[in-house]
Amino acid sequence: MVYRIARSALFLLPPETAHALTLDAVRLRGKLIRPPAHKGPPVNVMGLSFGNRIGLAAGFDKNGVGVDGWFSLGFGHVEVGTVTPKPQAGNPRPRVFRLPAAGGIINRMGFPNDGAERVAARLRLRRNPGIVGVNIGKNAATPLERAIDDYVLCMRTVFTVADYITVNVSSPNTVGLRSLQGSEQLAPLLTAVIEEAHTLELQHRKRVPVVVKISPDLASDELREIAKVAASIPVDGIIATNTTIARDAVASHALAKETGGLSGRPLLAKSCAAVRVLRATLGSSMPIIGVGGVASAADAQLLRQAGADLVQAYTGLVYRGPRLVHELAAALRV
Ligand SMILES: Cc1cc2nc3c(=O)[nH]c(=O)nc-3n(C[C@H](O)[C@H](O)[C@H](O)COP(=O)(O)O)c2cc1C
Numbered sequence: 001m002v003y004r005i006a007r008s009a010l011f012l013l014p015p016e017t018a019h020a021l022t023l024d025a026v027r028l029r030g031k032l033i034r035p036p037a038h039k040g041p042p043v044n045v046m047g048l049s050f051g052n053r054i055g056l057a058a059g060f061d062k063n064g065v066g067v068d069g070w071f072s073l074g075f076g077h078v079e080v081g082t083v084t085p086k087p088q089a090g091n092p093r094p095r096v097f098r099l100p101a102a103g104g105i106i107n108r109m110g111f112p113n114d115g116a117e118r119v120a121a122r123l124r125l126r127r128n129p130g131i132v133g134v135n136i137g138k139n140a141a142t143p144l145e146r147a148i149d150d151y152v153l154c155m156r157t158v159f160t161v162a163d164y165i166t167v168n169v170s171s172p173n174t175v176g177l178r179s180l181q182g183s184e185q186l187a188p189l190l191t192a193v194i195e196e197a198h199t200l201e202l203q204h205r206k207r208v209p210v211v212v213k214i215s216p217d218l219a220s221d222e223l224r225e226i227a228k229v230a231a232s233i234p235v236d237g238i239i240a241t242n243t244t245i246a247r248d249a250v251a252s253h254a255l256a257k258e259t260g261g262l263s264g265r266p267l268l269a270k271s272c273a274a275v276r277v278l279r280a281t282l283g284s285s286m287p288i289i290g291v292g293g294v295a296s297a298a299d300a301q302l303l304r305q306a307g308a309d310l311v312q313a314y315t316g317l318v319y320r321g322p323r324l325v326h327e328l329a330a331a332l333r334v
Contacts (some may be wrong), residue, residue: 015096015105023066030069035128038076040333045287045309046209046236048112048163050131052076053303053332054300057291057312058135058166058213063114064123071128074325078314080119081135082168085153087115088139097255098318099264103295103317104250107243108260111137111174116157118213120266122143123160123161131149134162136214144176148192155193155210159200162208167193167235170215172261178215183225186212209236216241216270216292220277227281232266237287239312243267268293272306279307295320297331301326304332 012020020177039135055077056070064080088200090112097106113119115134123132136154138147157167167190169180180189194210201207212235214226232240250256250266271292278288290308294300295316303311311332316324 001144003323006177007319007321011098011100014094015098016093018111019096023061026061026066026067026069026073030066030128031074033072035071035130036067036074036103039319039330043076043310046164046211047207048131048209049296050076050310052303052329053304053310054328055079055131055133055310055312056317057314058133059081059109059167060314060317062112064119064132064134064264064294067123067126067132068128071130073322074289074329075130077131077133077163077310078162079133079166080123080137081113081166083116083119083134083138083151083154084111084137084139084158084173085116085142086139087113087118095260097258097260099250099253100249100319103265103315103319104267105263105318106255106258106260107263108173108258109129110140111171111286116154120158120161123225131163132161133166133211135166135168136157136169137171138177140174144179147177147180148189151193152196155196156200159208160204160206161196164236165197166239167210167212168215168242172243173246174213181214181218181222181226183229186226187233190229190235194233194235210236211237211239211287211289213239213242214274216244216274216276217246223257223274223277224281227278227286229281231282231286234286237289238278238282238300239289239291240278241267241271241292244270246252246270263292263294264319265293268299269304275303275306275308295324297327300328300331
C-alpha cells in the first residue's frame, strides 16, 4: 500500500530521476536500519553462504552506493555494476522507458558508471557482511579485440572487495559485446579471467568465484555450447539472463520500437527456458543464477523449478516495491 502511493509519485517522474531518488532512499535506509535476521538456514552456492536465495540484479545499483540499504530490505545478495575500468557516461538520455501495461522496462543505458576503482573504494566501506557480487564489463571506447584487457583489469581492481565476480557478455547496449558469447571468443575471455582470478587468489589468499552472465536471445544450441565452454574452463556459475532485444511480447506497445534491452514480465518465459536448457546440459553441479521477469513468488518458483539455485530481480522491484523481496525469499525458503 505504502509503495503503491510512492510508486504513483515516482512514476510521474522520468525513470532515471525516480531511480536516483530510490537509490538515495535505499542509501539512507542502510545508514538507519539494521538488516532483518534471515529466516531459515543459509544457502550454500559456489562455496559462499547466502542469507537467502534472492539477490538484487546488476544495473540497479551500478556504483554500489546502497549496498547496506539493499541488505536492510532483506536481499540475500547484491550484485553491483556493471563497472568498467574507466568511468563513463553511458548513452544519451532518454535511455530508460517504462512499459507499465506489460510490466516491462526498455533500457539502453550503456554502462554509465563511476569506474572500477571508485566503486571498489566505496565497497571497501560497506558495513554489512552479506554477499556482494561485482559485475564487470568493457568500456565503450575499448575496441572489441582488446575486451579481455578490460575484463582482466576490472577483475584486478575489484577482486578484494567482491564475494563473486560476474563477467557480463550479454548487455545489448555496448556495441559488439554480445558477440563475446560465441565460443571462439568466450573460451579465451573466460580462460584469461579465470587465470587472473587464480593469480589473485594466491596473492590475496581469498577465493572469488567467477560467473558469466548471458543473453536470453541465444538459440538452444548456442546455450548448450556456452554451457560446455563454461564447464570446460570451468567457471563457477552462469547467470541467465540479461535483457532481450526481442519485442514479440510487447509488439503492440507504443514504446516497443525504442532501442535497447527489454526486461520484466515479458522476459520470464525466455529466462525460464534458458535456465532449463542450461540445467539439462550442465547436470546438477554447476550453479545457475536465474534472472528475468520475476515479479511474484510464483515467478521465482518457476525459475527455481527450471533449475536456478539463486534468483535475482530488478524490474519486478520497480513495479512491486520492496515487499517483493520478502515475498520472494519466503517462497524460495525450502
Ligand atoms: C535499467 C536497467 C539497467 C540494467 N543494467 C545492467 C547492467 O549494468 N549490467 C547487467 O549485467 N545487467 C543489467 N541489467 C539487466 C538486469 O540485471 C537483469 O538481468 C534484467 O533486467 C532481467 O531481470 P528483470 O526482468 O528482473 O529486470 C539492467 C536492467 C535494467 C532494467
